[in-house]
Amino acid sequence: MIGLTHFLFVSCILFFIGIYGFLTRRNMITMLMSIELILNSVNINFIAFNKFLYADKLDGLFFTIFIITIAAAEAAVAIAIIINLYRNSHSIDVEEADIMKF
Amino acid sequence: MLSTSLIALIPLLPVFSFILIALVGRKYFPSYCGVLGTISLLISFILAVTVAYDYFFLVGKVGDTFQQIIALKFTWLQFSPNVAIDMAILLDPISVMMIVIVTLVSLMVHFYSLGYMKGEERYATYYSFLGLFTFSMLGLVLSSNIFQIYIFWELVGVSSYLLIGFYFDRPSAVAAAQKAFIITRFADLGFLVGILILSYYSGTLDFQTLIMRLTTPTDQLHNITTASFLGMSALMWGLVLVFIGGAGKSAMFPLHVWLPDAMEGPTPVSALIHAATMVVAGVFLVARLFPVYAISCPPALEVVAWVGIVSSFLAATIACTQTDIKRVLAYSTMSQIGYMMFALGVSSYGGENGLGYMASMFHLFTHAMFKALLFLGAGSVIHYVHSNEMKDMGGLRKLMPITHITFLVACLAIAGIPPFAGFFSKEEILQAAFQSNKPIFIIAIITAAITAFYMFRLYFNIFWNKDFHAHSTDGHDAHHGEGPGTMLIPLIILGLLSIGAGFIPFGKLVTSDGKWLPTEFHPTFSIAPVLLAAGGIFLAMTFYKKQSPAPQRFADGIKGIYTTAYHKFYIDEIYLFITKKIIFNLVGRPAAWFDRNIVDGTMNLLATITGKISFLIRKLQSGKLQQYTAYFFAGVIAFVVVFVYWWT
Numbered sequence: 001m002i003g004l005t006h007f008l009f010v011s012c013i014l015f016f017i018g019i020y021g022f023l024t025r026r027n028m029i030t031m032l033m034s035i036e037l038i039l040n041s042v043n044i045n046f047i048a049f050n051k052f053l054y055a056d057k058l059d060g061l062f063f064t065i066f067i068i069t070i071a072a073a074e075a076a077v078a079i080a081i082i083i084n085l086y087r088n089s090h091s092i093d094v095e096e097a098d099i100m101k102f
Numbered sequence: 103m104l105s106t107s108l109i110a111l112i113p114l115l116p117v118f119s120f121i122l123i124a125l126v127g128r129k130y131f132p133s134y135c136g137v138l139g140t141i142s143l144l145i146s147f148i149l150a151v152t153v154a155y156d157y158f159f160l161v162g163k164v165g166d167t168f169q170q171i172i173a174l175k176f177t178w179l180q181f182s183p184n185v186a187i188d189m190a191i192l193l194d195p196i197s198v199m200m201i202v203i204v205t206l207v208s209l210m211v212h213f214y215s216l217g218y219m220k221g222e223e224r225y226a227t228y229y230s231f232l233g234l235f236t237f238s239m240l241g242l243v244l245s246s247n248i249f250q251i252y253i254f255w256e257l258v259g260v261s262s263y264l265l266i267g268f269y270f271d272r273p274s275a276v277a278a279a280q281k282a283f284i285i286t287r288f289a290d291l292g293f294l295v296g297i298l299i300l301s302y303y304s305g306t307l308d309f310q311t312l313i314m315r316l317t318t319p320t321d322q323l324h325n326i327t328t329a330s331f332l333g334m335s336a337l338m339w340g341l342v343l344v345f346i347g348g349a350g351k352s353a354m355f356p357l358h359v360w361l362p363d364a365m366e367g368p369t370p371v372s373a374l375i376h377a378a379t380m381v382v383a384g385v386f387l388v389a390r391l392f393p394v395y396a397i398s399c400p401p402a403l404e405v406v407a408w409v410g411i412v413s414s415f416l417a418a419t420i421a422c423t424q425t426d427i428k429r430v431l432a433y434s435t436m437s438q439i440g441y442m443m444f445a446l447g448v449s450s451y452g453g454e455n456g457l458g459y460m461a462s463m464f465h466l467f468t469h470a471m472f473k474a475l476l477f478l479g480a481g482s483v484i485h486y487v488h489s490n491e492m493k494d495m496g497g498l499r500k501l502m503p504i505t506h507i508t509f510l511v512a513c514l515a516i517a518g519i520p521p522f523a524g525f526f527s528k529e530e531i532l533q534a535a536f537q538s539n540k541p542i543f544i545i546a547i548i549t550a551a552i553t554a555f556y557m558f559r560l561y562f563n564i565f566w567n568k569d570f571h572a573h574s575t576d577g578h579d580a581h582h583g584e585g586p587g588t589m590l591i592p593l594i595i596l597g598l599l600s601i602g603a604g605f606i607p608f609g610k611l612v613t614s615d616g617k618w619l620p621t622e623f624h625p626t627f628s629i630a631p632v633l634l635a636a637g638g639i640f641l642a643m644t645f646y647k648k649q650s651p652a653p654q655r656f657a658d659g660i661k662g663i664y665t666t667a668y669h670k671f672y673i674d675e676i677y678l679f680i681t682k683k684i685i686f687n688l689v690g691r692p693a694a695w696f697d698r699n700i701v702d703g704t705m706n707l708l709a710t711i712t713g714k715i716s717f718l719i720r721k722l723q724s725g726k727l728q729q730y731t732a733y734f735f736a737g738v739i740a741f742v743v744v745f746v747y748w749w750t
Binding site: 095 | 735
């Protein structure tokens, strides 16, 4: 029987993989993907809690849909920024995107 | 009765001419501005005379008392249901008298300036300023509430500043304008505080209500007399502070120092502002609040009386020693205003005892005529001689006969020789002083003699003494005579008025309570002052009719007194000492030190500390995204640990 704990365990692993990727990778695209992982771990949490604790309600589902929508929008904006950065400096290394730094 | 819109035109016409000249005329038709200003003033004058006739003979009197009429009223600022500032026109005997004086003298000055200021570079500007000044003064005398009078009071101050500093390329004129403005502003501070005290306790700004509440036994009167500060009641404080404002404008001791310097302005302006109209604003103010002074607070009136007599005497002695003819006239103005002040001061309200009030207003009226005449005459002389100094003059009687005759008339009038105008008003003043205050009477009568002496010293020095020699240096010649007719006609008109104005039965028109005050003429009483005045004239004649060493010997004989008076009793020096040495050193410098070191120091210290700290922690702001994320994540973990394990 797969219970709430299993879901939480998966989501936790997913979350820390995301954090690890975000902190270690220098490639912006990879960092963006890591963010998606973090968001999805949150989604799993919502769905799992909704199903196991409040089975007759849909709040967790709504939150998940919102998060997916926002993640899509965020990915679109972020990729647009990255493309522009690439056009300007021919690099998508996060360390090198420092032209705004004082 | 004239319709209210026509009455409102009296002050509004000059301001229209000011706006028109300043905005359009100065640029497009500068040489017609003088005529424009003069015509608008002429209409104003005609309207003022009509209003005066209507008021005094047709509608003003109800029963046997002159009423106060509110001719026009609208609310200007409504602060709350109880507190509002109105703009209104108040007609009563003194305001009606004042509009006639102001428009008359202003008209004469406008007309005279057509000749005097001709060819002046800023001719049009001059006329626009005259319009502004006339408007302010008319607004001041017609004000129906104490706040309105304050607004116009300041406007008068501004326009006098502009006119004194008219020749702004002369440093002395600029200094004089600033001096006049600063001293009167300083006095106006007292006025403002006085207004606040009086209106706070009486709960109104309106003159009629204020006077009514503060002269009859009401709660307001009770409160204002029982509230006390430094041993004086609030009423006394209020009235004395208001009087300080009046003393500043009227050049009373010790705030008189600006008046002689104000002679830097064009001479017709001196005639208008510093002789006939603006300087009597202080007298007018005291007269306006006279019932409050006289009925509720006689000690304040005592202050007025003594300040008046001291100024009068001091100015008369200084006038004897000055050599600049306009300065002599300035000090004589101060002396005569002092006369009006102490006449108010010795008076009381109503009936027989209101003689001083009536005499003061009468003297204000006659003084306006002959002092304007004196200044305009002096203007003609200066126009001709191109100098203000007595030593450059002399023997002008044959060269300028009309100026000579009119100047003589004015001198006789101010000296109080019958039947000229000054005699009658001065006589009433002396009688009033005699009835109620003997010491003041004695000083006043001595001052009258000195007045006669210095006026005739002036007269003989200008028109007799030595023969006139035109300056050969500046190519000026003696043949252009008296100046154009525009300058002579005002002299003649004012000369006739100086002769005739004394016969106006003032007791029937302007009295403290609006009732008829029968004045009797006491020939026996008049003997002493007239003889003293004649003695002064005689002394001046022996000294100055021909060049003689006598005046110099006399001056040497009383050297100490003479030098002191010549230096105007060192009052200017005392002011300089107080401001430069005491205030600058004891207040100014410590304040500047405090500002530079303590105030600035605190701010600098704060800035330094902030700078130091930010320098220390600047490494945190690396600009590396992943570093930030790591901090953030560490923070979140820390919170989780705290909330999960310790916070329970």
